[in-house]
Amino acid sequence: MSSEGPVLEALTGRLAECPADFLAEPRLGGRGVVHTDAVVSDLLVDLGGAGLDRDAARPFAGEGKERRNLLRLVQVASWLLGDPWFAGARRFAVPASQWLASGLDETAGLVAADRFVTDPERREELVRACLAALGLRPEGESEAQAQDRLTALSSVERDRVVRATQAQLEHARKVREAMRRKAAEEAAAREIRE
Amino acid sequence: MSAVPADRLERNPLMTEAGYETWLRLVQHPRAPRWNYVVGDRVRAEDLPHVDALRAAVAARRPAAGAVPPPELCEWILRLRATVGSFHERVPEGFELQRDWAHVPTMSREDLVVRIDRVVPVGEDLSRLIVYDTSGTSGHALVVPHHPRDVAQAHALMEFALARHGATLRTGPDAVAAINLGAQEAHTVVFATTFAVWDQAGFAKVNLHPQEWRSLDDARGFFAELAPQLLTGDPVGFAEAAAWEIDVRPKALVSTALALSAAAAARLRGRFGCPVIDWYSTTETGPLAYSCPLAHGLHVLPPDVFVEALDADGFPAAAGERGELTVTGGRNPFVPLLRYRTGDWGRLDPSPCPCGDPAPRIVDLEGRRPVFFRDASGGVINAVDVGRVLRRFPVLQHEVVQRADGSCDVALRFLPGERAELGALDTELRGLLGPGTALTVRVDETLAERSRLGKVLAYRSELPSADDADPS
Structure with a gap:
């Protein structure tokens, strides 16, 4: 966050106006319309870098529908990074590529991509995450302010995930213990067996 | 009293x-x-x-009939999303069930075998839990x-x-x-x-x-x-x-x-x-x-x-x-x-x-065609009994095929991290099928993918009489 970036509101406003095309279905296993890898490749060229080769394109393609939300989020993030401010700087292709390839997985597992367009708080979260990944802070903010705000936006969710994970671990232990114990006991009579 | x-x-x-x-x-x-x-x-x-x-x-x-579940089922899914890990994974916050239903990733038997704690809701009272076992058609x-x-x-x-x-x-x-x-x-x-x-x-x-x-x-x-x-x-x-x-x-x-x-x-x-x-x-x-x-x-x-x-x-x-x-x-x-x-x-x-x-x-x-096998002397062996033997081992998925010549091929996937005790399993199956039956017991990791494509039947017989539900 050492460098000053663009105005926050300009980017959140851009997200709010994300065209429906960027939320269209990614190409997965022969279905869908958006070739996410092509979208990213074009973006990187616009940012002054090289397009994706076959290996670099792999994170942006796939088969299972489990990857759908991640690829849609990559598409939304690509729209965000398509802001002229980034293209004009001609130096963000590498960090942008890294962020798109590996920085969005956790978020995509929790929140539908649409939310980063429709929900003001989620828009700010994505913009701040994007700027941080590029080593930037919003214009007019100090590093400390930018870090605090980013932490506040993501920490609520992170805390919730941590609490849920702890509860899940305890739950897993109880379920497996109950299953083991009950497997040794008789069940209940059924009028018909499957 | x-x-x-x-x-x-x-x-x-x-x-x-x-x-x-x-x-x-x-x-x-x-x-x-x-x-x-x-x-x-x-x-x-x-x-x-x-x-x-x-x-x-x-x-x-x-x-x-319809392409999406009725509203009450969608509400049920969103309610359980808070306590059921497997729902949470498939339905991220803000997911529009009615619009995007076809994109919800599916669950399979593997979820129940490997990740049952992600299926049972967190906080559910387990005191009256009972269990039934099954081997079913996809061989898990x-x-x-x-x-x-x-x-x-x-x-x-x-x-x-x-x-x-x-x-x-x-x-x-x-x-x-x-x-x-x-x-x-x-x-x-x-x-x-x-x-x-x-x-x-x-x-x-x-x-x-x-x-x-x-x-x-x-x-x-x-x-x-x-x-x-x-x-x-x-x-x-x-x-x-x-x-x-x-x-x-x-x-x-x-x-x-x-x-x-x-x-x-x-x-x-x-x-x-x-x-x-x-x-x-x-x-x-x-x-x-x-x-x-x-x-x-x-x-x-x-x-x-x-x-x-x-x-x-x-x-x-x-x-x-x-x-x-x-x-x-x-x-x-x-x-x-x-x-x-x-x-x-x-x-x-x-x-x-x-x-x-x-x-x-x-x-x-x-998917659930009646299957029975025969031992070398022609005696009937119910697939259920084969399943009972398999369940004594940490088998995740199986495919048992009796070929037209009477030989049996048993393909298995074991639970992650469990030892594939093929020798002991082979011995028990031979005890059931009798000494005269040619038997192959092997690990086959392709079962997962073939199952996804609907190409795995847990039990299958290629014996000429196998299509008849009456084993007599």
Whole structure:
């Protein structure tokens, strides 16, 4: 966050106006319309870098529908990074590529991509995450302010995930213990067996 | 103070003295099979309103055809998303279920085998959890948690199906509601009980294996004297009952577990003089469908499930095309299902049925064809018995094939992190199949992918006689 970036509101406003095309279905296993890898490749060229080769394109393609939300989020993030401010700087292709390839997985597992367009708080979260990944802070903010705000936006969710994970671990232990114990006991009579 | 012994009340908490008399009449019957198990319905008073509620709902709210689940099921999914890990993973915050339903990733048996704690809701009271095991059609050995309440609710669904076929059960402690027939190796459980939801009517599960009875005459006498109103079981058991010349006139036969061919149904109808209801149910989902009284497929039965037919990628099969039957909903509090792939394949027909039930129909149901193997001397070996051997090992998925030359090929996937004890498994299977059967036992990791494509049948026989449901 050492460098000053663009105005926050300009980017959140851009997200709010994300065209429906960027939320269209990614190409997965022969279905869908958006070739996410092509979208990213074009973006990187616009940012002054090289397009994706076959290996670099792999994170942006796939088969299972489990990857759908991640690829849609990559598409939304690509729209965000398509802001002229980034293209004009001609130096963000590498960090942008890294962020798109590996920085969005956790978020995509929790929140539908649409939310980063429709929900003001989620828009700010994505913009701040994007700027941080590029080593930037919003214009007019100090590093400390930018870090605090980013932490506040993501920490609520992170805390919730941590609490849920702890509860899940305890739950897993109880379920497996109950299953083991009950497997040794008789069940209940059924009028018909499957 | 009740005359019902405490150990009986523990198993049948609502058993009355009259119910106890019924139970005694069954277990002390002079011609009874050799009982080897003690079990009850475990139903408590607080469960009964749930049974009544489903009884009312199944008649009043027939499942509708559609591309997305009804709003109440979508609300149920969003509610459970907070406590069910497997729902949370598939439905991220803000996901629009009605709009994007086809994109919800599916669940499979692997979720239940490997990640059951991600399926059981966090915070659910586990004190009444019971378990059933199964091997099913996609070949995953599986232990499924249930609640006595959802097991009891299945009775309400069966009552509806019986009524659709013109049969009404007489309940009460002086009635024997049903006998469940099996024809397996002599290891299966054999017991008698009563059902609180059928007002203490009697029930028995028996095995038509000569070792389980003192004589054939006893078996015939047992059935004749108890006059069960229903025979439940699979086509192999019914075929054995016919072969044993069991002489009963039930109100209906309810056939489950295996596909029942039209020819076999007609034979059974003629033999037992009653409607034959094909009952589609799995251990994971509970009852799903019953055969149309006019033989136009199987109508989806419960009002609280949404059934789809999906292609290999998990998208709805094209109209008129076969797909893997996939289930959302249900009433098992420990196993809420979100697009759960059953491993069974069929077509969904939403068109109106002349029988009058508006519920969509499953037609051309496949996946549970009756399978039996033969040992080197030609003796019948039920696939259930092979499954019992496999379940003693940490097998995740299996495919057992008997080739036309009699040799057997057993392909296995083991649970992650578990040792593949092929030698011990080989020894046990040889004990079952007999020394003269050529047997190959091997690890096959392609089962996962082939299963996803609907290409794994847990049991398959290529013997010339294998298509006949009657193993005699």
